[in-house]
Amino acid sequence: MTVSTEQDIPASGAAGLAAVAAREATAGRRVRRFSSDLSAVGEPALWAFGGALALGIILVAGFLAMIAWNGFTTFWPKPVEQVELRDGTVLAGVATRGGPYRVGEDVLQRLDDTQRAEIEDNNGIANRTLYQTANFDLYGDDFRWISDFEVAQSTTPPDYWYFERQVWGVFIGRIAGLTIDGESRTLDRALLAREQSAARDRFNQIRRLEQRDIGRINFQIERERLAQRRAVLRHGEDSPEAQAAVAEGQARIAEWQDEFRVLQAQVNELRELDRRYRIQMQEVGGREVDVELSQIVRLFPANDLGIFDKIGIYLSRWWEFVSAEPREANTQGGVLPAIFGTVAMTLLMVVFVAPFGVITALYLREYAKQGRVTSLVRISVNNLAGVPSIVYGVFGLGFFAYTMGGTIDQLFYPENLPNPTFGKGGILWASLTLALLTVPVVIVATEEALAAVPRSMREGSLACGASKWQTIRYVVLPKALPGIMTGLILAMARGAGEVAPLMLVGVVKLAPALPIDGFYPFIHLDRSFMHLGFHIFDVGFQSRNSEAGKPMVFVTTLLLLALIVTMNATAITIRNRLKRKYADGQF
Amino acid sequence: MSDTTTLAQSPDDTAKTSYHYKTGNQGVALDIKDFNLWYGETQALFDTTFPIQKGLVTALIGPSGCGKSTLLRSLNRMNDLVDGLRISGKIEVDGFDIYGKGVDVIALRKRMGMVFQKPNPFAMSIYDNVTYPLRVDGVTKKSILDDTVERCLRSAALWDEAKDRLHDSALGMSGGQQQRLCIARGIASDPEVLLMDEPCSALDPIATAKIENLISQLAGTYTIVIVTHSMTQAARVSHNTGFMYLGRLIEYGATETIFTNPKVPRTNDYVTGRFG
Numbered sequence: 001m002t003v004s005t006e007q008d009i010p011a012s013g014a015a016g017l018a019a020v021a022a023r024e025a026t027a028g029r030r031v032r033r034f035s036s037d038l039s040a041v042g043e044p045a046l047w048a049f050g051g052a053l054a055l056g057i058i059l060v061a062g063f064l065a066m067i068a069w070n071g072f073t074t075f076w077p078k079p080v081e082q083v084e085l086r087d088g089t090v091l092a093g094v095a096t097r098g099g100p101y102r103v104g105e106d107v108l109q110r111l112d113d114t115q116r117a118e119i120e121d122n123n124g125i126a127n128r129t130l131y132q133t134a135n136f137d138l139y140g141d142d143f144r145w146i147s148d149f150e151v152a153q154s155t156t157p158p159d160y161w162y163f164e165r166q167v168w169g170v171f172i173g174r175i176a177g178l179t180i181d182g183e184s185r186t187l188d189r190a191l192l193a194r195e196q197s198a199a200r201d202r203f204n205q206i207r208r209l210e211q212r213d214i215g216r217i218n219f220q221i222e223r224e225r226l227a228q229r230r231a232v233l234r235h236g237e238d239s240p241e242a243q244a245a246v247a248e249g250q251a252r253i254a255e256w257q258d259e260f261r262v263l264q265a266q267v268n269e270l271r272e273l274d275r276r277y278r279i280q281m282q283e284v285g286g287r288e289v290d291v292e293l294s295q296i297v298r299l300f301p302a303n304d305l306g307i308f309d310k311i312g313i314y315l316s317r318w319w320e321f322v323s324a325e326p327r328e329a330n331t332q333g334g335v336l337p338a339i340f341g342t343v344a345m346t347l348l349m350v351v352f353v354a355p356f357g358v359i360t361a362l363y364l365r366e367y368a369k370q371g372r373v374t375s376l377v378r379i380s381v382n383n384l385a386g387v388p389s390i391v392y393g394v395f396g397l398g399f400f401a402y403t404m405g406g407t408i409d410q411l412f413y414p415e416n417l418p419n420p421t422f423g424k425g426g427i428l429w430a431s432l433t434l435a436l437l438t439v440p441v442v443i444v445a446t447e448e449a450l451a452a453v454p455r456s457m458r459e460g461s462l463a464c465g466a467s468k469w470q471t472i473r474y475v476v477l478p479k480a481l482p483g484i485m486t487g488l489i490l491a492m493a494r495g496a497g498e499v500a501p502l503m504l505v506g507v508v509k510l511a512p513a514l515p516i517d518g519f520y521p522f523i524h525l526d527r528s529f530m531h532l533g534f535h536i537f538d539v540g541f542q543s544r545n546s547e548a549g550k551p552m553v554f555v556t557t558l559l560l561l562a563l564i565v566t567m568n569a570t571a572i573t574i575r576n577r578l579k580r581k582y583a584d585g586q587f
Numbered sequence: 588m589s590d591t592t593t594l595a596q597s598p599d600d601t602a603k604t605s606y607h608y609k610t611g612n613q614g615v616a617l618d619i620k621d622f623n624l625w626y627g628e629t630q631a632l633f634d635t636t637f638p639i640q641k642g643l644v645t646a647l648i649g650p651s652g653c654g655k656s657t658l659l660r661s662l663n664r665m666n667d668l669v670d671g672l673r674i675s676g677k678i679e680v681d682g683f684d685i686y687g688k689g690v691d692v693i694a695l696r697k698r699m700g701m702v703f704q705k706p707n708p709f710a711m712s713i714y715d716n717v718t719y720p721l722r723v724d725g726v727t728k729k730s731i732l733d734d735t736v737e738r739c740l741r742s743a744a745l746w747d748e749a750k751d752r753l754h755d756s757a758l759g760m761s762g763g764q765q766q767r768l769c770i771a772r773g774i775a776s777d778p779e780v781l782l783m784d785e786p787c788s789a790l791d792p793i794a795t796a797k798i799e800n801l802i803s804q805l806a807g808t809y810t811i812v813i814v815t816h817s818m819t820q821a822a823r824v825s826h827n828t829g830f831m832y833l834g835r836l837i838e839y840g841a842t843e844t845i846f847t848n849p850k851v852p853r854t855n856d857y858v859t860g861r862f863g
């Protein structure tokens with residue numbers, strides 16, 4: 001038995017290996033290396049992949065973080081600053097954002113020496129802040145840039161209030177007086193809060209009367225008018241049927257009009273009452289504005305708020321955002337109609353795209369003879385995904401709205417002509433257009449899912465004496481369902497975020513009525529609608545005052561993302577439940 | 588059953604060789620006559636001719652790739668799914684050529700159960716898997732379906748393991764259980780002929796023994812054609828055995844004869860394990 005010490009083996013081993021290497025080197029052969037080549041191990045490739053992944057994640061996360069930060073902070077109440085400038089002007093506003101800028105030559109000339117020296121020391125750069133001075137009705141502008149060197153003094157007096165008005169946007173100033181039921185009263189916060197909320201209730205009551213009750217009457221009168229016209233069109237102007245219908249209709253219209261007058265009187269009475277509750281607001285320069293208390297959506301002493309007050313304001317602004325209609329050209333108020341329109345259009349799109357895409361894919365994959373024609377169809381379908389979406393919009397407008405809608409109008413709604421019913425953009429045509437836009441995704445995903453169903457499963461079914469259709473229906477489709485759902489989820493995400501084609505086929509800045517409401521036939525597929533994506537575009541880039549709309553862009557984006565995530569999460573949950581039901585646990 | 592010896596002898600062992608197979612007392616179930624089959628340009632079966640006896644177990648043996656599965660799949664026209672398939676010759680059932688004009692393939696397949704080489708349960712519950720052949724045939728009565736499930740799962744030696752999870756997904760079972768499930772499914776519609784392609788290749792010895800038992804029990808009522816790589820299995824369960832090589836049926840005869848006293852040297856080499 002040989003016994004070797006522990007040091008022996010590695011020592012002699014290393015020496016032996018070194019000797020081999022030396023011998024090979026002297027023999028003029030390539031030296032054998034004792035560690036693998038770096039590139040052979042794949043380490044650099046791994047670093048590159050990791051780097052690329054990190055970059056991608058940083059970009060996406062940064063983008064989301066920006067949206068989330070801007071979105072979540074927008075509604076937080078900020079203090080009102082009173083800024084006294086060196087030239088004696090005094091202004092009050094909310095600091096929104098700021099940063100360094102290069103001071104212009106002409107401005108520099110006007111400054112005194114110490115200031116100029118200071119700026120020149122700083123390479124000609126100075127800081128400035130954008131103040132929301134609000135009071136658009138008085139100033140003709142909402143925002144003003146103030147450079148730091150202009151400021152003499154900045155304070156936050158506790159008696160400044162921030163008023164969000166029904167019209168004309170925000171007002172910033174002090175409260176000069178309060179008129180309750182025609183009598184002037186001293187300012188008392190509890191009283192003000194109570195009266196303001198009572199005034200809002202009144203305001204909403206008036207709106208309800210005008211929009212819902214009077215709206216219903218207008219709707220009925222319009223229906224009667226159309227019914228008369230239909231009778232005239234069908235039977236001829238002088239026929240006894242038409243004349244009977246007209247007479248009957250006129251009688252009913254008269255009834256409606258009586259009711260209308262009653263409601264109108266009610267509204268006038270409320271208006272009269274409302275005018276007796278007023279508030280006088282005074283801007284920093286001393287000018288006063290006197291409005292009905294009901295015109296104030298929300299008011300708070302911006303510099304005199306506890307943390308709970310702030311949270312309350314924050315939440316109430318969010319609630320208004322998701323539950324109310326927009327005001328001030330969409331830059332204020334809520335987006336409920338847009339949320340509603342987005343969800344309704346997306347769901348309608350899924351209703352169209354699912355059967356259309358699945359049936360197409362089924363035929364292509366299962367029934368069509370595989371050959372040049374099917375390959376051509378497949379390639380065309382895949383390339384459809386590369387067509388600019390605005391082209392779909394043009395097609396939707398030309399084919400769906402004008403051609404199909406126009407035909408429908410002539411056949412079914414002749415009494416309304418020349419006003420189009422379906423012959424213009426509407427939620428039906430918009431969702432059909434988007435269905436067309438997203439159908440390639442569904443077709444491709446469904447085809448993949450069908451192809452992934454093992455051949456042995458189909459054979460098993462056929463061997464049981466099932467027909468081809470039974471095989472597809474009971475074996476292939478259930479197995480492919482999760483894959484099909486994935487396609488639908490992708491299509492949904494794509495469709496919900498699409499804006500360009502919608503602008504042509506039915507999305508509007510401000511829809512007078514929702515596509516689903518309480519009036520027969522309840523679902524109005526011909527109506528135009530609002531959409532969050534378009535809302536973002538409109539508020540951010542089309543409004544009179546894009547600075548005021550900017551925070552809304554982020555909030556709306558955040559909301560749209562949240563909406564898409566919610567819809568997708570729901571669909572994914574359903575898909576996973578399906579998957580689990582048929583879990584593959586083989587072997 | 589009696590031994591019959593017919594036909595001529597050929598010196599070339601790739602040609603049709605002496606037939607001396609057992610005959611049942613119910614006649615011929617499937618009469619294969621001069622059957623040739625091409626996958627595109629390659630011919631996979633050459634001039635195959637032999638009768639499959641009703642009520643008996645017929646084993647098909649031979650080296651991998653010799654065309655056993657192809658022949659078996661020809662019997663219920665599963666090969667129709669393959670693009671570019673061509674055949675010549677006939678396979679007759681009760682005097683009708685199953686490849687003839689106007690044959691209802693679905694009705695034909697309903698008369699034959701099939702068990703595949705690899706387990707292929709459907710993505711549905713165990714219960715639904717077994718009753719599938721009945722349901723596609725329009726049977727909806729629950730009592731019939733329930734009875735069938737129990738009977739077939741018992742026959743396939745799966746009842747004890749599956750009876751408490753009948754409504755769980757069949758894909759959650761082990762490979763061997765899945766194969767027995769497929770066997771249960773194959774006999775659910777009471778087919779006249781049962782085609783089995785290496786049904787026991789995924790099974791352990793106990794389950795294999797149970798399946799062989801099942802085959803022995805079913806023999807007599809059903810006609811069974813079984814492809815197998817196990818000589819001992821073929822010897823244990825079958826009445827007649829066909830040896831195939833390179834797409835040709837080399838020898839077909841009573842199982843004992845094929846295994847103990849084959850006429851063709853190549854058959855002898857194969858069954859004694861000298862080549863494979």
Ligand SMILES: Nc1ncnc2c1ncn2[C@@H]1O[C@H](COP(=O)(O)OP(=O)(O)OP(=O)(O)O)[C@@H](O)[C@H]1O
Binds near residue numbers: 626652654657669
């Ligand atoms: N769908 C097909 N297309 C083309 N050739 C095929 C097809 N199926 C089988 N073949 C060929 O036909 C020949 C016979 O195949 P088959 O599957 O019948 O062999 P087998 O005897 O069942 O073999 P194994 O014992 O390995 O299952 C093989 O050469 C195979 O390559």
Ligand SMILES: [Mg+2]
Binds near residue numbers: 655656657704784
């Ligand atoms: Mg095989």
